[in-house]
Amino acid sequence: MTKVKSLADLRKMKEEMANKVQLREKGDHPDQLVQVKVSMATCGIASGAKEVMNHLIDQLDQQAIEAVVTQTGCMGYCYAEPTIEVTLPNSSPVVFGYVDTKKASEIISRYIIRGELVDGIIPVNYETVNEKKKD
Amino acid sequence: MRDLSMHITDIVQNSVRAQAKLVQLTIEEKEDWLIFTFEDDGTGMDEETVKKVTDPFFTSRTTRKVGLGLPLFKQNAEMTGGSLVIFSELGKGTEVKVVMGLNHIDRPPMGDLPSTVAMIITGNPDVDMVFKYIKSDSEFSLDSREVKEALDGMDIRMPQVTSFLKEMIDENLKEIKVNL
Numbered sequence: 309m310t311k312v313k314s315l316a317d318l319r320k321m322k323e324e325m326a327n328k329v330q331l332r333e334k335g336d337h338p339d340q341l342v343q344v345k346v347s348m349a350t351c352g353i354a355s356g357a358k359e360v361m362n363h364l365i366d367q368l369d370q371q372a373i374e375a376v377v378t379q380t381g382c383m384g385y386c387y388a389e390p391t392i393e394v395t396l397p398n399s400s401p402v403v404f405g406y407v408d409t410k411k412a413s414e415i416i417s418r419y420i421i422r423g424e425l426v427d428g429i430i431p432v433n434y435e436t437v438n439e440k441k442k443d
Numbered sequence: 444m445r446d447l448s449m450h451i452t453d454i455v456q457n458s459v460r461a462q463a464k465l466v467q468l469t470i471e472e473k474e475d476w477l478i479f480t481f482e483d484d485g486t487g488m489d490e491e492t493v494k495k496v497t498d499p500f501f502t503s504r505t506t507r508k509v510g511l512g513l514p515l516f517k518q519n520a521e522m523t524g525g526s527l528v529i530f531s532e533l534g535k536g537t538e539v540k541v542v543m544g545l546n547h548i549d550r551p552p553m554g555d556l557p558s559t560v561a562m563i564i565t566g567n568p569d570v571d572m573v574f575k576y577i578k579s580d581s582e583f584s585l586d587s588r589e590v591k592e593a594l595d596g597m598d599i600r601m602p603q604v605t606s607f608l609k610e611m612i613d614e615n616l617k618e619i620k621v622n623l
Contacts (some may be wrong), residue, residue: 312618313611315593321607338477348456350512353449361566369602376600378454379566380539381460440557 318427342375342420343366345393355389356408364392365411367416375420386432396417433441444515447479447543448555452563453512454481454539459567461485461537466570468560471577472545476525488531495527516541523547531588544554556623557616561608564590568599574612581619 331383345350346361361377373443385391394415395401404415405428418424444450451468458466465486471478487494494607495501499514517527523544531537543550564587571591575584590608591599598604614623 312614313607313610316452318590318593318604318607318611321594321603322594325597325603346564348452350515353453354444354511357560358452358555361562362555365562365602365605368518369606375602376598377566377602377605378568378600379456379459379562381456400460400528 321401325424341398342373342397343395344377345380345395346377346383347383347391347393348379348390351382351386352379352389352391355391359409360390360392360407363412364416367413370376371416373420388414388430391414391430396420396423405430444519444551446552446556447519447550448556448559450512450519450541451479451514451556451559454516454568455563455572458483458485458510458537459570461487461602463536463570465572465573466526467575469575469577471575474579475545477543477550479539479543480540482536483538484536487533487535487537488529489533493529493531496578497527497604513539518547519543519551522549548569553623556621557613558605560585560612562606563609565601565605575620576616576619578619578621583606583612583615583616583619583621 331346335421346357346364348357348361358413365377368377380415381394383391383403385392385403385405390407391403391405392412392415393401393408402419404411404426407415407428414426418426444453455466455468458481461483463483465481465484467482469480492503497513497517513527518544520541522526524547525542525544526543527539529539543609564572572587574582575582578583594604613623
């Protein structure tokens, strides 16, 4: 019978990683990490945000890029879902809209690795319905 | 929503937004029923709000005017002869219980449950989660607090951790013969 993975294997994995690289501890210079947030509200999920997040995690893992991926709620850009927010070290966050797995790969290879801007950025001056109402 | 895993992601996100510190997701196969229970210790809702949350044109958000997560899940459950009920108390938390016909032709497929649970755990590092899958003769459970303890300070958000958890959950669910 094949052995099923357990938390003991997770401890082993952690130790192996610690031997290979200087492991990044929780809260250790978080601004030096690439941070990716995937919008995971109903609008995002129905548009394929889960596949995009899965793809980002797989690619960042395979390419050994020092990045963390988290979920976030609706950012208000329901028309452009799936949306992701990418924050490079020492940079302002950038939100990309209409992200599919192909776009996600492009964002990794061009924006995250090389720092080039790619199409699909939602400008910061976009106003949600509610913000418009206040004017 | 194409599959039940998408609903799970969506409903857990409600708990996260309600500032829950602990979310417990239990999936149980009982006779001819598939039962999902989501329990959180978030802000909870008053009676009036609970009555309105399954109305697709009600939302507590200000960035849009519809709230489709719970209504879509309720519709899916009712299509299989089941139901969705909500128990909530302000300041204490919320419980959402969804019952679906396990073998009903209109029941959506489960979808990628291992990656869904793994991504919820690592994608919401400030929220703890207890995941349980119960079958009549066996069960699998995973507590994110134990995962964090095993990681001993390593950042849970690292992609390597998510990949590991995905595989671990997948293997354990297959071990108890969950039909993924």
